[in-house]
Amino acid sequence: MLFLDDKAYQDTLKRQFNICVGENVFKMESLQPYRGSFAFAQPDKLGEFAQANHMRLRGHTLVWHSQNPWWLTHGHWTREEGLKIMEEHITTVMRHFKGKVYAWDVVNEAVSDAAPCDLRPDNIWFKAVGPDFVQKAFEYARRADPEAVLYYNDFGAEGASPKSDAVYKLVKDLKAKHLVDGVGWQSHFQAGWKADAGNVANAERLAKLGLQISITELDFPITMPSTAEKLAAQAESYRSMLRFCLSQPNIKAMVMWGFTDRSSWIPIFFKGQGDALIFDRDYKPKPAYFALEDVLMHSAPVHTSTKEPGREVP
Ligand code: XIL
Numbered sequence: 001m002l003f004l005d006d007k008a009y010q011d012t013l014k015r016q017f018n019i020c021v022g023e024n025v026f027k028m029e030s031l032q033p034y035r036g037s038f039a040f041a042q043p044d045k046l047g048e049f050a051q052a053n054h055m056r057l058r059g060h061t062l063v064w065h066s067q068n069p070w071w072l073t074h075g076h077w078t079r080e081e082g083l084k085i086m087e088e089h090i091t092t093v094m095r096h097f098k099g100k101v102y103a104w105d106v107v108n109e110a111v112s113d114a115a116p117c118d119l120r121p122d123n124i125w126f127k128a129v130g131p132d133f134v135q136k137a138f139e140y141a142r143r144a145d146p147e148a149v150l151y152y153n154d155f156g157a158e159g160a161s162p163k164s165d166a167v168y169k170l171v172k173d174l175k176a177k178h179l180v181d182g183v184g185w186q187s188h189f190q191a192g193w194k195a196d197a198g199n200v201a202n203a204e205r206l207a208k209l210g211l212q213i214s215i216t217e218l219d220f221p222i223t224m225p226s227t228a229e230k231l232a233a234q235a236e237s238y239r240s241m242l243r244f245c246l247s248q249p250n251i252k253a254m255v256m257w258g259f260t261d262r263s264s265w266i267p268i269f270f271k272g273q274g275d276a277l278i279f280d281r282d283y284k285p286k287p288a289y290f291a292l293e294d295v296l297m298h299s300a301p302v303h304t305s306t307k308e309p310g311r312e313v314p
Contacts, residue, residue, distance in 0.1 A: 012283050014053040019255055021058040022046050027067040032089055035071050040096060047100045059097060061105040061153060062090050063137040065123035073124055082128030087140045094144035105153035105184055106141045107134050113156055117166035138179035153184030153216055160198030168205060175209050184216035191220045191234035195244035207250040215245060217257040219276035221266045226275040235287035242295045
């Protein structure tokens with residue numbers, strides 16, 4: 001694992017950032033590879049790293065259709081069994097990280113991409129438990145760690161779209177039951193992206209519900225090979241995102257999905273795409289880094305509490 005092996009990686013991470021997130025080690029296939037047997041060694045190391053360097057840690061993710069253990073995906077579960085497994089997983093993991101993980105992506109990517117954007121049917125939790133699996137997950141999470149900030153996280157729901165309307169409806173209902181505190185916008189975009197009126201309207205309607213937002217998995221891939229022009233366009237996308245975040249009081253964090261082009265999921269998952277992050281393969285800052293620095297140097301200090309607005313202490 002790069003994180004453990006590479007001193008330059010760790011040095012850059014602790015010097016440049018104040019939040020970290022495990023890319024894979026908090027997922028269920030890593031955390032509970034065998035039923036009832038939890039593998040905390042790797043995420044604990046990340047927790048210790050975060051604590052030692054005064055960084056906050058996000059937990060990603062408790063309930064998802066992907067990266068689940070074999071035993072879960074290959075079982076035939078009744079609703080009761082599904083609920084029991086979910087409760088055990090959420091409770092054990094959240095209690096273990098209580099006070100160490102400040103926010104959890106309780107449910108990830110539950111909503112379908114295509115209109116009418118119902119819950120995805122190809123989801124083991126949906127199949128075992130039924131459509132209220134999302135609410136159940138948040139109930140268990142709230143109970144397991146009442147202090148944690150609870151997020152619903154998804155992609156393609158950042159701006160104006162049928163999917164963002166569906167996510168809005170989902171979280172509105174959860175918020176009315178005091179179960180959710182925030183919405184994670186994954187933000188896997190393309191270099192050239194700019195924040196638009198759809199993003200503003202979406203952030204504002206979530207703020208009206210009393211929900212906070214975090215950008216949770218930001219990256220701006222380039223169609224390879226990258227050129228100075230493409231890197232400049234990418235820098236403008238990062239600039240636009242940060243400006244947008246600073247302009248919306250309920251956006252509490254901007255978290256990238258990695259920070260060095262040495263290690264990114266993009267070239268593995270999207271053929272021909274790459275160089276999506278703000279440091280190059282040798283940890284040298286790219287134009288995108290300087291664009292972010294420029295925005296930060298020229299903006300007023302911001303309130304960075306993760307608890308307000310959108311957090312009602314039960
Ligand atoms: C990705 C990781 O980056 C990869 O290493 C892994 O093989 C697959 O998952 N949305 C999410 C993340 O919520 O968990 C995904 O992470 C990227 C898309």
